[in-house]
Amino acid sequence: MSKTYQPHEIEVKWQRKWEESQLYRARVDWSKPKHYAMTMLPYPSGELHIGHWFAMTPSDARARWMRMRGYNVLFPMGFDAFGLPAENAAIARNIHPWKWTYANIEHMREQMRSMGAMFDWQREAISCTPEYYKWSEWFFKKFYEHGLAYRGSALVNWSESMQTVLANEQVIDGKDERTGQPVVHKMMEQWFFAITKYADELLSFAGMDWPNPIKIMQTNWIGRSEGARATFYTAVGEHSIEIYTTRPDTLWGATFMVLAPEHELVDIITTSEQRAAVEHYIDEIAAETEVERMMEHREKTGVFTGAYAINPVNDERIPIWIADYVMVTYGTGAIMAVPAHDQRDFEFARAYDLPIRVVIQPEDMDEPLTSAAMREAYSGTGAMVNSDAMDGSLSDSAKGRANPAINRVIDWLEATGKGQESVNYRLHDWLISRQRYWGCPIPMLYSGDDILPVPDAELPVELPSDVDFVPTGRSPLTYHEPFFKVDENTRRETDTLDTFMCSSWYQLRYLSPHKDDAPFDAEEAAYWLPVDVYTGGAEHAVMHLLYTRFFNKALRDIGIYDEAAAAMRRNGRDPAGAFDEPMTLLRNQGQVLGGERQGDFVLCSGRRDGEHMLAQRVEVVDWNAVPDGFDGIFGELVNRVEATLQVEMAGIIHFVEVAPDAEIIIPDIPGANNINQLRQHLEIQRMSKSKGNVVNPDELVRRFGADVVRCYLMFNFDWQKGGPWNENNIKGPQGWLHDIWDIALAGAPDCAGDAAAERDIARKLHQCIAVVDRGLENFSFNTAIAEQMKFKNALKDALRQQHIGAETWREVINAAIRLLAPFAPHLAEELWSQLGWEYSVHTQAWPQYDAELAREDVVDLVVMINGKPRQTIHVAVDIERAQAEQLALASAAAQRSLAGNAPRRVVYIPGRNGTDPKVNIVV
């Protein structure tokens, strides 16, 4: 063999060749089936990390496989390029967001090229370019014209740290999802998208092959519930208070009402005697952060307003309280409290000594349930009691109208005009205003009291480039007069759009990224849409993935797809349903986590006080190499906070404060050492710069080559789960690719070939094809590679034995390289070329699985006694039942066990697809 596998010598070469020959250019071709594969577009943070590789290269392998199977594949890439980091960089380093962003994009694009992915770069879309955001603005206008975008006043999430409002989806546990800083609630005038109009349709996932957890998360997020609304009037005055309840069958048990502290009527109905108490409570609540308010198991608090309401169903006078356990953002912000049958109301009633009245008599209880006996609310099934004409109605566990009692009460409420059936959603309209500069402008004007859209001819409203980035916390647009001042009476909107708006439609922009008279080309859309395979992280479950579904449905209803539908019909494709969902199949990759790492084993000496020490000397030694008589603290360095080391000795964490002038000795690092160089224990956790466990893909490519990195990522993890990084395991795929190189270039054996051996290698090849196909189909890249490793071992054996003829050998190698091509595209291309086959391996047909060739001829008949395997007998694969049973009964194992007796039972299990036939003899 002349030469070993040298990835660097071939990878860049082929990347250039592929680009020159436009190998991955995707063009509409109605004569071929289409396949639109897409991975979530990255934010141009500046550096590609291993997570990008993990998300993109397996998706690339699958797209390549589809292509070889005869599909016309579109696999585009772009950048979600608006967002805060660019603006922060502008403030911190006085570099314009555009320059920062574009420099990052150029760098990352180069890094991505090293993946050897089949991205069609001519379709690249970048959301922060005017040619892109012109159409984001245009879509906003379309939404506005169709009543799907509106300006409204709402209690919004305000992030102090970012000086902007956030969507509900961007707030987690009362904290800003990105910065982790608490958010406060503020009433503000903002722009919204009417996503709630689509709530019901978004709950249907018909025909969508999406992961169950995502569907569940979206369903939970939308939070549909069925019930009724009823109107209560205040006992004095004319104020009506609407409540929403899922349990209208318990209306007669309402013994008080509770309003959210922020409810608009609170101020109006509060009596003068109670005003001070109410205001004090509201101030207290306002001072609490959202986080505190959401703490679990907190005591219920509230205060009486002094006002009373009349329960419409029984004209009872009940007190109106306010309490923070009622959320102004859910339902109507007001509830009827039924302490007997709602746990929260029960706790509140007990805390403030409010009456509790049973209105559902538990089914399995003979004695009437009394409030005094209750230790918790009863929410089970039973018959309505104390409810006038409704008494006796059965309330079962069903929700909404399906529950007989609820059904009857709703009918009655509607007949008497006291209330009506109502469906409620947890989902709110999508708040899309952001008080930031680096986002898509909202193309609206304020003229006097009028709100006007910017005319289409003036789109895009471009972001001014000559703004000052000063850390005032305000968007530079708000004091850039040439931008916001249109004329004396007209001011331009200075808020910008949530970047999720830009990423809600990028799958359309890829179709024709530079088109300037429409957001996308209808002919392209007719062919490519919808996206067939979408891959990305599950963290976007209720944000991007819900938004883009909404966006798509809105576009469909506005008629944006009409032209594309017509083009479909012209080409003989039925557009029915084609635009209902943007992505028909979704898969989430897991996360590559930082690997676990042992901390340094240290010996610390100094002044010791139990588990504490002020150390004058810290030495790193081999694991457990503690000198005899050492009386300091020793063990693994598990953590360090500034100058204090946490050292685990005998299972107990000891705290070692290192004196500023202490001597630190680290044998592996020459010269004078300092405390920062000590290596601390790392748990398996997310990679992050601050933890020092980040893996740099450029470095890996340099050391191992892109194909090895690709294969390592696909092989060493369950793609949909992810897992901890363990670089030792990279040797597996590396050795595999080196072996493939050697085997492929070893040349055909110089022999006539043995028929049985050739049959055997063909069988193994086709068994391998079946597994690789199934692996790629199911995103089980690891199994697809493991199977090829196995096949490689078979090839290696065959090469050693020299019993395969030249012709068969070439065919087998040819197929093996095609199987390899999606995974290690450079290596496969190089081998294909060196063996003299025509460019390119990536345009070859995928090896076709042949069940007949994969079939075993001889199998082992397993003789089992009482279900335990005892003996095997070689038999033909197509053995008949009678013969198998006869052979089994005659076997030594059976004879021994039966000892002359007749078997109690004989069970024959035929072999099917690869498994051996079995006979179980029960004695």
Next chain:
RNA sequence: GCCUCCGUAGCUCAGGGGUAGAGCGCUCCCUUGGUAAGGGCGAGGUCAUGAGUUCAAAUCUCAUCGGAGGCUCCA
């Protein structure tokens, strides 16, 4: 608290009513002109635990324990 998913070799993972599998790692041997390498042999598993169904359970059912993710005063 509720909902999903998952517990198989030291590690990462396949499989899945009918003989327990792969890669890496590990042991030992060989090679020392592919050398931060190559070749060969081998060891390693009560398939989390307990019960049930079955001729037969790692596989199906139920319970328990453990892990991951999501939701959570949602009226």
